[in-house]
Amino acid sequence: MIGKYCIIRTYSAGVFAGFLESIEGKVGTVTAARRIWYWDGAASLSQLAMEGTSKPENCKFPCEVESVLLTEIIEVIPCTDKAIESIKGVAIWKK
Numbered sequence: 001m002i003g004k005y006c007i008i009r010t011y012s013a014g015v016f017a018g019f020l021e022s023i024e025g026k027v028g029t030v031t032a033a034r035r036i037w038y039w040d041g042a043a044s045l046s047q048l049a050m051e052g053t054s055k056p057e058n059c060k061f062p063c064e065v066e067s068v069l070l071t072e073i074i075e076v077i078p079c080t081d082k083a084i085e086s087i088k089g090v091a092i093w094k095k
Contacts, residue, residue: 005079007049011072018089026073033068034061049077052086060093
């Protein structure tokens with residue numbers, strides 16, 4: 001999955017979408033990373049990775065960061081092209 005756009009779930013830092021650059025054990029680096037703070041329009045992260053969201057207006061995805069080092073990775077799901085387009089199309093959530 002190295003080099004692929006994935007959804008990465010961690011034990012305590014939450015969920016991110018981005019390019020998996022490296023992973024060793026439970027530690028990995030994700031580039032062009034976007035935190036998936038809240039999603040709607042998909043029943044699970046698996047559906048989000050396969051189909052994207054059907055309700056992008058309800059999702060809360062903050063801005064993309066250049067890279068993030070994640071510890072305690074517990075799940076990595078490669079995304080389809082359809083899902084990537086959907087995730088990247090969600091407006092940046094700001095407070």
